[in-house]
Amino acid sequence: MQEGEITRVGGSETIDFSARVISATNKDVVKMIHEHKFREDLYYRLFQFPVPLPPLRERGQDLLLLSNYFFREYTKSHPEFKGKKLSTEARRAIANHTWPGNIRELKSAIERAILLSDSAEVSAADLMITDLTNISPWSERMTLAQAAETKFTHQYNEPTPADTRSVTASSPSSMEDDEEISLEDEDGGIRSLEELKQRAVERAYRLCDQNVDRAAVELGIGRATMYRLLRKFDMMD
Numbered sequence: 001m002q003e004g005e006i007t008r009v010g011g012s013e014t015i016d017f018s019a020r021v022i023s024a025t026n027k028d029v030v031k032m033i034h035e036h037k038f039r040e041d042l043y044y045r046l047f048q049f050p051v052p053l054p055p056l057r058e059r060g061q062d063l064l065l066l067s068n069y070f071f072r073e074y075t076k077s078h079p080e081f082k083g084k085k086l087s088t089e090a091r092r093a094i095a096n097h098t099w100p101g102n103i104r105e106l107k108s109a110i111e112r113a114i115l116l117s118d119s120a121e122v123s124a125a126d127l128m129i130t131d132l133t134n135i136s137p138w139s140e141r142m143t144l145a146q147a148a149e150t151k152f153t154h155q156y157n158e159p160t161p162a163d164t165r166s167v168t169a170s171s172p173s174s175m176e177d178d179e180e181i182s183l184e185d186e187d188g189g190i191r192s193l194e195e196l197k198q199r200a201v202e203r204a205y206r207l208c209d210q211n212v213d214r215a216a217v218e219l220g221i222g223r224a225t226m227y228r229l230l231r232k233f234d235m236m237d
Contacts, residue, residue: 056102056106057098061217064217066106084120084121085120088220092217093127093129094127109129112128113128200219201226201230204218204219
C-alpha cells in the first residue's frame, strides 16, 4: 500500500497499482491494537480520513425523515396500503426507541407496521418495538409493544376538562412539572397567538433538556422550523 506495488503469490514480478482503500468497522480498533489484535502500522496506513457514522439513535430528526421515506416507498410499491399514515404516538415511539438494529430494524419495523395496521393510522403497537436493547422473543413483542403504546398515549395525551382555559404540555423529561400555558394574560385578557407560540416553544425546549430534535417532535414541527423559532425568540445560547 505504501509503495503502490504488489507481487502475486508464487510470482516474482512486481506489479504497480493505484487504488483507493475504503474500510469500515464497528470494532474499537485502538483497543484491539493495545490487545495486539490489530497491526498498528496498518491502522495508521488506513487512518487517513476518518468518517464517523453515529448509530441511528443519535441521528435526531433523521429518524423521522427515514421513517417517512421507508413508509412512502413501501406504500408506493404496494398501492393497496395507499392512504395509511403514521400516528402521532407511532412517531413518538420511533423517536424514543434505541434502534439497536439501526437502519435495517427501522425499515423492517415500518414495513411490518403497515402490514399489521387495521386502520388508516399506524399505531405504536403496530411497530412492535420496545425500548429494550436485547432482542425479545416474538411471542412477547406484541405485549411489550402494546404496553409501550399505552405509555406513550397516557404520557402525551392526558385528558383535560372540557371547561379548562389553559393548555398543558407533558414531556418525559419532566412529568412532575405542572406549569401551565395560560390562554389569559395577567389582566384577564387573551394572549396573542405569537406569545402562546413563544411560550410553547420555550416550554418544549426546556422540558426536552434543550434537545432540539425531541422538542420539534413534541411540537409536531420540523427541525429547521424549531431552530428558526429558537433563534427568533432568542432562546439559543
